[in-house]
Amino acid sequence: MNKFLERLNSGEILVADGATGSNLQKMGLKPGKPPEDLIIDDSDTLLKLASSFALAGSDIILTCTFGGTRMRMKDSKYQDRTPEVNIRAAEIARKAASLNGGLVAGSMGPVGAILKPYGPLEADDVRATFAEQAKALADGGVDLLLIETMFSFEETTAAFEGAKSATDLPIVISFSYDRGTRTMMGVKPKDVMKRYSEMGATLVGANCGNTLANMELVVQEYAATVPNFPMWVKPNAGVPHMDIETEQGVYDMGPADMADFAKRYVALGAKVVGGCCGNTPEHIAAIVKAVK
Numbered sequence: 001m002n003k004f005l006e007r008l009n010s011g012e013i014l015v016a017d018g019a020t021g022s023n024l025q026k027m028g029l030k031p032g033k034p035p036e037d038l039i040i041d042d043s044d045t046l047l048k049l050a051s052s053f054a055l056a057g058s059d060i061i062l063t064c065t066f067g068g069t070r071m072r073m074k075d076s077k078y079q080d081r082t083p084e085v086n087i088r089a090a091e092i093a094r095k096a097a098s099l100n101g102g103l104v105a106g107s108m109g110p111v112g113a114i115l116k117p118y119g120p121l122e123a124d125d126v127r128a129t130f131a132e133q134a135k136a137l138a139d140g141g142v143d144l145l146l147i148e149t150m151f152s153f154e155e156t157t158a159a160f161e162g163a164k165s166a167t168d169l170p171i172v173i174s175f176s177y178d179r180g181t182r183t184m185m186g187v188k189p190k191d192v193m194k195r196y197s198e199m200g201a202t203l204v205g206a207n208c209g210n211t212l213a214n215m216e217l218v219v220q221e222y223a224a225t226v227p228n229f230p231m232w233v234k235p236n237a238g239v240p241h242m243d244i245e246t247e248q249g250v251y252d253m254g255p256a257d258m259a260d261f262a263k264r265y266v267a268l269g270a271k272v273v274g275g276c277c278g279n280t281p282e283h284i285a286a287i288v289k290a291v292k
Helices: 003-009 021-026 037-041 043-055 079-097 123-140 153-166 189-199 212-225 255-267 281-291
Strands: 060-062 103-108 144-150 171-175 203-208 231-235 241-243 248-250 270-273
Touching: 003 103, 021 043, 021 248, 037 043, 037 079, 043 060, 043 079, 043 281, 060 079, 079 103, 079 123, 103 123, 123 144, 123 153, 144 153, 144 203, 153 171, 153 189, 171 189, 171 231, 189 203, 189 212, 203 212, 203 270, 212 231, 212 255, 231 255, 255 270, 255 281
Parallel strands: 060 103, 103 144, 144 171, 171 203, 203 231, 231 270
Antiparallel strands: 241 248
């Protein structure tokens, strides 16, 4: 049986890792440079970050492939090596996860443009680019696929269908609600839960977003729509403000805040909790202590 499903079905609460982008910026990633370039250029930095989360107690390490579709990698010098980039990212994450017997989730984020009828992209092209990424991540040895930070049904459904066509790995669908309990396209949690639980997602969830309290409202709506369906919850450490000197976002929610809200999400039915933007290994260690 798939290792992720095995641990999920045992009733264990799993803790995912923290932020990739905000931590890499602290480690020297220049604004505008795709994090995926580091997979080839500086894998040691990625391994160091992922390992710090594993040592903090993360059960699930995400690959650094949020922008790893060929479509999104138009900004990367490695676009023509898209499958290799994803395979190598999975190998880096696997090495870090092995420090504590953890799992690896293949991260798949939005392609960076909108589908018809609202934008220029064809659904078939989007399906194909996610299928390519899903296959490469599976070839690299991930335990599950995470389609994350989504905001529209059109792209998410194309991504899910593409991933399904390429692999039989468990798939988690995670939306980002940055308008309270709505996405930027006006999508509601209850409709997300209904659609993707019926389509065969293993977990439905939310990540990024804005406040921890708003995330709790999203989780409540999910839980009320399909009771007892397993959820994935990975919020930001609050809403950032800009530090003028460092030109980086500063997140106000500390480890104790994340731990407190993680317990609330678990009480509502979350089976996987973690942290998105602004979450450091210290935040994750606090979450582990609170929910384990």
